[in-house]
Amino acid sequence: MVDNFRPQFTAFIGPLRLASGPLAEVAIAVMNASHRPAAPPITIFADATGQPIDLDLRGTERDVIARLPQPAPDPETAPTEPRGRGRPKLGVVAREVTLLPRHWDWLGSQPGGASVALRKLVDEARRANGDADRIRAARDAAYRFMSVMAGNLAGFEEASRALFADDRRKFAGLVAGWPDDIRDHVVKLAFSDGAEP
Template sequence: MSEPTYTALVDDHLLFHGTLPALLHSLKAHEDHHASMPVIFEDHTGLHIDFDLRGTLDEVLSRYTPTPESTERPKASASTREITLLPRHWSWLDEHGSASATLRRLVDTARLSNIEKQTATRATEAARHFITAMAGNRPQYEEALRALYASNEDSFTNQTRTWPKAIRDTALRLATPAFTFHAQNHAQKPA
């Protein structure tokens, strides 16, 4: 899994987008020179998050960044289990080569499909959280929300066009995995 990213906005303008250590550096630098407080969102969930910036940069970093974990790779091992299938299932597996390899491919395909669907659902919810917080009182908010849940990227883009650029761009960035997933699945369905 990739490292979590964050978005910080000040007065509807993008201050920062990136990883936690870089965010904390940016927040401390901003705090030292500006009175305005950034609004920070965790990109994975779209939820507002606050950080305690008291102390030096090193103190802030030690408070929020985890200690490095062991770089030792886990040992890969296969386990043997018994499965029971009907004769027609065994026949089908035999037609497709090694039963074990075929079962592994089927499980991996199902897992990936489920992971992609979960990613799309998470992206929709993250975008919803973000736009509710940052654009809930803006024109076309409800229409944009409907477009988000309908996975209609063109309508979503159209509904958000009058919003400040940083809010519009962040909302679209958070929603893009959902739009992509639904566009790919719609294209794969037979007409």
């Protein structure tokens, strides 16, 4: 079962999937595989983005794990610490926003002021666009992955067009001849909503 709250990673050794799971598990599998003589190139991908990542795999397993990037803490489960002004329980972070004067005027006239109005607008947009944002992120992750792993494979350009047109049947047909692990992974990334391609 996939842990939806922990980032997942997948490593490929040539066209074959080597390991999938939390970064520490994948890093150790890659470290062990890289010691094999004449090992094919190994690439690690962040499943959420489809981006390849680089890791420092020198030393012992403990050394490798100690150097792994740490995920950002979840603001809802992180221990509370003094944060200064604002709303520390909400995890409010101050950043600069540039708007036109008419936008500032409208925000300033809203109940609770500009900050409250902006938070409400962002939350509303996230609710309204959540599905579209997830679909776009999945499509973009699949494209990044397939650009690295399948850019030279037959049908790549046509499959890319089908992916961005959300033509699942055509996409599945075009990638059917690709190496099994690459095909299965790109389909998983592209259509992680569970609908059949």
